[in-house]
Amino acid sequence: MPTYECVFILHPQLTDEQTTETIEQIKSLIGQHQGEVMNVDIWGKKRLSYQIQKMREGFFVLFTIKLETQTPLLAEMERLVKLSDAMIRHMVVKVPAIKPAVEKEAPPAEPEKVEAAAPESSSDSSSAPPVAALPDAVPPAAVPPVVTPPPAAPSQATDEKPSSQGGTENA
Numbered sequence: 001m002p003t004y005e006c007v008f009i010l011h012p013q014l015t016d017e018q019t020t021e022t023i024e025q026i027k028s029l030i031g032q033h034q035g036e037v038m039n040v041d042i043w044g045k046k047r048l049s050y051q052i053q054k055m056r057e058g059f060f061v062l063f064t065i066k067l068e069t070q071t072p073l074l075a076e077m078e079r080l081v082k083l084s085d086a087m088i089r090h091m092v093v094k095v096p097a098i099k100p101a102v103e104k105e106a107p108p109a110e111p112e113k114v115e116a117a118a119p120e121s122s123s124d125s126s127s128a129p130p131v132a133a134l135p136d137a138v139p140p141a142a143v144p145p146v147v148t149p150p151p152a153a154p155s156q157a158t159d160e161k162p163s164s165q166g167g168t169e170n171a
Contacts, residue, residue, distance in 0.1 A: 001066040003038070003095040006077070009058035009088045012045055022086045023061060029080065030065050033073040039064040052088050064095075 010022055027037055043060035052058065067073060074092060081087045 001036070001068060002097075004065050004067060004092055005095055006063040006065060006090065006092045008061045008063070008081075008090045009048075009052070010061065011086050011088060012055060012057040012059055014059065014086055018086060019059060022084070025080075026061075026063065026077075029076060030063070030067075030073065033076070034068045035073060036066045037063060038066060055088065058088055 008026065010019060023040065030037055041062040043062060045057055045059050048056055048058055077090060077092065081090050
């Protein structure tokens with residue numbers, strides 16, 4: 001079942017009873033068309049960015065619904081908005097289905113091999129642990145060698161300048 005979000009802008013001067021009645025009218029309309037109301041979010045009175053029907057404010061209500069079919073309900077909502085003085089504007093948007101992120105399974109971790117270090121003659125306790133004991137260490141064989149291109153040969157520029165007279169040059 002696809003999910004839709006419907007925003008209705010109601011007349012700002014409706015009483016609380018009229019607003020509740022209009023919301024119930026929309027809910028019953030959705031129920032008549034085999035729709036399921038998932039959530040009703042009442043945003044309240046908001047200032048409009050531009051005038052709609054000479055009004056600067058509107059009462060916003062957001063419906064989140066699931067429908068089997070969309071065409072008859074959307075046409076009926078359009079008709080209801082045009083006939084009702086309580087509704088200023090509406091908009092219906094289909095919510096895209098969000099696919100769950102597929103997590104790649106990490107290969108099973110290999111147990112680390114920690115070799116016992118040979119006793120050293122120095123008593124320096126600040127020495128680094130062996131490379132095999134570091135969890136994020138990459139073995140040297142796995143690192144590709146860095147290849148740098150050879151330096152470009154200098155261009156062989158001639159110091160001779162062509163003469164403009166067409167004769168031979170005197171040295």
